[in-house]
Amino acid sequence: MTRIGRLIGGCAALVLAASVASAQPAAAPTAPPLPPASAFFAYPQVLDAQLSPDGRRLALSTAARTGRAALYVFDLHDSNRITQAASFRDTDITRFEWVNNERLVFSVTDLQAGSGESYRVAPGLFAARFDGSEVRALVSRQGGPSVTSGSARAQALPWSHRLLHVPALSADGPSEEVLLGEHVFDGSDLQAVGPLWQNVRTGRTRSAKVDAPASGVVGWWFNSAGEPLVALALAKDQHTLFHRSAPGAEWQVLAQAPRDRLPFMPLRVEDNGSLYVTQNSGREGLRVVKRYDFSAKRPEVEPLVSAPGFDFSGQLLHGSDADSQGRLVGVRLTTDAETTVWFDPTLKALQAVADAALPGRVNRISCRRCGHPDATVLVRSWSDQHPGELLLYRPATQSWQRVAQVQPGIDPQLSATVKLEHIAARDGRSIPVWITLPPVIPGHAAAPRPAVVLVHGGPWVRGHQWRWEPMAQFLASRGYVVIEPEFRGSAGYGAAHQRAGYKQFGKAMQDDIADALQWAQKQGIASERACIAGASYGGYATLMGLARHPELYRCGAAWVALTDLLLYVEGSWWVDDDISDFGRRVSLIERVGNPKDETERAMLVAMSPIHQAERIQAPVLLAFGEDDRRIPLQHGKRMREALEKAGRTPEWVVYPGEGHGWRLPANRVDFAERLERFLAPHLK
Incomplete structure (x- = not known):
């Protein structure tokens, strides 16, 4: 059993001896015993798993060893040698990203507290080296117990900051900075102030030197280097979408409309300035992906990606290696199930290998050093009957290694x-x-x-x-x-x-x-x-x-x-909820009903279960x-x-x-x- 297997509990092998089975008397078919509710509703054995940019290491978060989700790193080039990158006694590491081949950033959630905690506690942001050294608080965790002490905590940014972007590795060398923005409440809406750079090793910050196109920016879109090229601003219930062709260039207005009524929305901005957007199309208004035509000042007529019968839901995939960085290599989207269409021949071939080895499933692959002799592929595989598993594939040796079962108490054959x-x-x-x-x-x-x-x-x-x-x-x-x-x-x-x-x-x-x-x-x-x-x-x-x-x-x-429905749409001064001012002024009136209209108010009363x-x-x-x-x-x-x-x-x-x-x-x-x-x- 590998070290990964020992950490997460291993996988028992089933050996079926035909001679023994044939000697047993035939039994009447019976229903298998019911799996307990805990098999369905326990947290997954592995919460997240990601390969480092060079494919040498695999990071995963699991609570299998301590009862608290900790962050572990396996050296795939050294017999899966394990290091614990970070763990806390009073909270759980739920989401993380590699910043470079040595360091990770992560946020925390207390999985042993009720979901009401999310209203009171900000997740914070932390960084650590893969070997567990130099754990640093980058953004304070508001409302919950402190998980660091001393100077590392003293330098942390206020809890209102959020991670916006982790730049891709460049040929110039590893980056140690991530892009953050401060989200502040102006009385009716959240605004994204900033952004700014923070060094994950030292905690030091510096201005991103971005001239905002307008006040009230609520969203940014960045190229792979972390340079904002698209911004969305909100003022007086009016959304304005801005774009600039390159860092330092003048911002131009792409679209302006009442809030939530923009004719298209940004999906991704490329390093060369190209912009992909989503737009409703056809009689049914299905959301598709289009390339924006700057000369015509509108999205192109023909969609780049569409899924008949379904709105586009997914992402454009770009190369993760230095030789493919910034290049569009595929599209991942969800129709009835998730599917990936690869443009890159190497990734297309790897997808075919995974689908052949794991038939009848969705097999999501992520590859590092693709096309090189030391390539490593992480496969997340699941189906309607299988909760999922994580596997590693090494093309050079055509070898597979199981990392973890997501819900080990579930038998897919009985699902x-x-x-x-x-x-x-x-x-x-x-x-x-x-x-x-x-x-x-x-x-x-x-x-x-x-x-x-x-x-x-x-x-x-x-x-x-x-x-x-x-x-x-x-x-x-x-x-x-x-x-x-x-x-x-x-x-x-x-x-x-x-x-x-x-x-x-x-x-x-x-x-x-x-x-x-x-x-x-x-x-x-x-x-x-x-x-x-x-x-x-x-x-x-x-x-x-x-x-x-x-x-x-x-x-x-x-x-x-x-x-x-009246309490939902109107609110009450003595019943606290999280519905926004805009939601009550516009969205709920449009979607549910207007309590100030006599006819619609009567409808809201009649269609409320408390009155039925x-x-x-x-x-x-x-x-x-x-x-x-x-x-x-x-x-x-x-x-x-x-x-x-x-x-x-x-x-x-x-x-x-x-x-x-x-x-x-x-x-x-x-x-x-x-x-x-x-x-x-x-x-x-």
Whole structure:
């Protein structure tokens, strides 16, 4: 077993002796034992892993050894010799980046505190040498315990600073500086002040000497050397996009529009000044990637990257080695699943090797020294049934080495399969629907399964993609088919699909969810026994589903659920939440409803679950985070009181320290077990 394997627990080999197996009497097929909830909701064994720029070292963060996620570095040229780059007793290293071949920067999160911590504690920024020496605080960690002491902490920047950019290595030698900006709140919006350079070895800072094109800059885009060539400014609810052809050149206005209404948005700026943007295209408003034409002063007509049926979601990939630095080598995007299209022949060949060795999976490769005899490839591999694993591949010897299993307690052969269907809603709109189907038990005929309709939050986000997801897989492991509709209002499927959900809370959006279940029942996928569940907006849809379509659902589980639309849209001076001033003045009025309009105010009242409690007859499970500021606990208390008044006392749980979702594994497991016990009497 390698040192990497020993650190993270190793991988047991299965040896099957045919002669012994054939001698055993045949047993009647039985269902395999259920994996515990902890197998699904424990933190991944490895939180992050990255190769150093020269490919000599592999850094990874894992809590396997100490119970706290620490940063380890393996020397791949020295029998995987391990060094601990950084670790803390009271917090966890969750994200990191190599600055050069010797040093890393990282931020921290206390994974043993509830998610409410994120409202009070800034993650800070730290640096360390790969061998564990010279750990330095670059940006203070506000609100949490101090993790460094002495002069290293004294020189740290205030907590309001954030990492903006880590420059690529150049032929001139290794860089020791990263680019940071200070984010300050001007009373209504966050502004990005700066930027400035900070040396990760000494902590010293220097001005980036950038003349901002205007006041109120809220975003920067940099070339590989860290020189800002694109800026986005916000003033009086007006967005202005600026560009300059080279450092020191004059800023030019590319576009100006009301806030969040720019006709295109920057994706990446190249070292040669080229600019790639995203823009909605076609009747459905699908987001595509285009090259900006500076002579015509608009994006080119033909897209560079498009994904029919899906908004572009991904990144342009550039070479990581000195001989390919700054060159576009591929595109990574997500359709139903993640895929990578390589333009570089060496990377294209390496992708083919990974796909052949790990068929039926998504295999994300990152390569160092590509095309050279000492090339090293890190492969992240996963599927709908496999939570994922990390492997190293060395082209020179064609050898593979497993680094880690992401969720070692999960048997992929017993996991559910996931597929994407498209159904016609009652008004004809096409609705994408994800189906997670449990495996058929050997010896048992396939039959309609009891169903859980799992509604995603947001609602203006994409709910799912083709990969292993803990909640859907947990429910499927208990024998339920899981139905996850991308109802109108969901992002990811074109602007028209998202806009079709505006001011449709509890109405057409709710019908889409009901239509997805009825479609699955007509297809023989789901039985007549069904419950509905979800978090945030999904919790809202759960409660409204029980009120509007009581004939479809036998029970409903709603956590961190929106229950009072007026409280959500208007706010209250005595209920603290994190919704911005602009959100209340513009966004929520457009997307949910205007409380100052008499007709729409009546709609907001009618479509609020707290005013529909008397129509809810099925059992309800309500769960909330005590420190939630997105959907404050008051939403839960009002819903509980309304149900009690209607004679339908819900099952109720509040998790101290948690915010808008559960961070603590103990709470994640506790809630999953509560959910399992709640569903079983109604579905089994």
